[in-house]
Amino acid sequence: MRIAQVAPLTEAVPPKLYGGTERVVHWLTEELVALGHDVTLFASGDSQTSAKLDATWPKALRLDGSVRDPNALHMVMLEGVRQKCDDEEFDILHFHLDYYPFSLFYRQPTPFLTTLHGRLDLPEHQPVFNIFSRVPVISISDSQRRPVPQANWLRTIHHGLPEKLLTPQPCKPGYLAVLGRIAPEKGVDRAIRIATRCSIPLKIAAKVDRSDQEYYDELIRPLIDGNPLVEYIGEIGDSEKSEFLSGAIGLLLPIDWPEPFGLVMIEAMACGTPVIAYNRGSVAEILDDGLTGFIVEDEISAVVAVGRLAGLNRVAIRKQFEARFTARRMALDYLAAYRSLTQAAQPRIKLVSSAE
Missing domain, CATH: 3.40.50.2000 (Glycogen Phosphorylase B;)
Incomplete structure (x- = not known):
């Protein structure tokens, strides 16, 4: 054709x-x-x-x-x-x-x-x-x-995604992760509050568009500066994502908009990493609640879900990626x-x- x-x-x-x-x-x-x-x-x-x-x-x-x-x-x-x-x-x-x-x-x-x-x-x-x-x-x-x-x-x-683009890496998960883009609808401020309430380190690998610079400067930067639990890495490419996501206990996606798809969810799944996401837009179609992550409604339920991440099977998450995405x-x-x-x-x- x-x-x-x-x-x-x-x-x-x-x-x-x-x-x-x-x-x-x-x-x-x-x-x-x-x-x-x-x-x-x-x-x-x-x-x-x-x-x-x-x-x-x-x-x-x-x-x-x-x-x-x-x-x-x-x-x-x-x-x-x-x-x-x-x-x-x-x-x-x-x-x-x-x-x-x-x-x-x-x-x-x-x-x-x-x-x-x-x-x-x-x-x-x-x-x-x-x-x-x-x-x-x-x-x-x-x-x-x-x-x-x-x-x-x-x-x-x-x-x-290409099946072998992102794969699980042999490392011990030790932090929560945010990946993608810093913008109001992505809820990075909520991710910081969730991680802080759980007393778990948070690593943010995300870009800041020119149109979102003011949002970052006024709302996000003050939450990062002086917070020993939060590390802002910046934008990363595909070659760095397997290690970044494999090292994460879970990916946080506390979005506040009708997400059309959300590539970061299947990127995490490809690495065997579970996702905690707010129930907006496509989330309920992409995540299998209790298998590849948890679908939550607010910060309180997200904090509770963080405590349940250790019970998910990372091998099963990768297999679900291979079957669906x-x-x-x-x-x-x-x-x-x-x-x-x-x-x-x-x-x-x-x-x-x-x-x-």
Whole structure:
């Protein structure tokens, strides 16, 4: 199958450090190539891929200080994809740009679908999915769908990681962990309070976006400074995550938003590390309560759950990851979605009897 994967230009594919969507696109692309498909990746020029790379811009936009209007370059990329559709280069187009492709690609014949990677509960999303109610979309959790039931949901496909990307390491767990991004909705302040109430060290490996710097400076930094239990490590890459997560008693995810998926949960599971997460968004779909972690409602129940972490089997957590959240499973799910669209788009031959 000739497949186009169209990624955001914000980060390279894969990203050098943080970048959830671009990491998922990378893992999916590599699995599709390994399965024998002809894949073209539309992404920044500093991307690394086994597919054919079609680079709209030489460098990931987050790392390129000369770019002040990223929308302009995304529009250029979309037009490049459309022109190649005119030459019938693809059997299916797979976008990871939210609703940006809807209007242009709804008016051309090549089958396409879009994986929606973000939250969909904002009021301005309603008119988008009212107008484009026939555009096929993929959800990354069932909970992500709830605000826009009018969308043309093709199926839910949970994210997956390469099976050997993150693995359990032989070390004795000795701290609680936070991984990912420091932002109000991620609840790092709550994680600090939970760890402090448990008198257990907390290590925070997370980035601070420019837009969240004020939140970090005003709320999070005062909770870290002078607190002997809390260590702020900063942003880490995949090569460091196995050791970081394997050394953790548990991963804390006290979120306060409708999390569409939450890659950090399956990253922890890949290392055999249990997760304590607030019951928001996708959490109840990703975690098996009492097996891969605990689903809680508030700080008090989180503190209680920390005391129960030692009773969970880390080998069983890793096995659950292998059963549910590998990149190969994700790729096979997407191939089934692609085939359903390409088969529906094939012209149907009408059989005419001699009597007619």
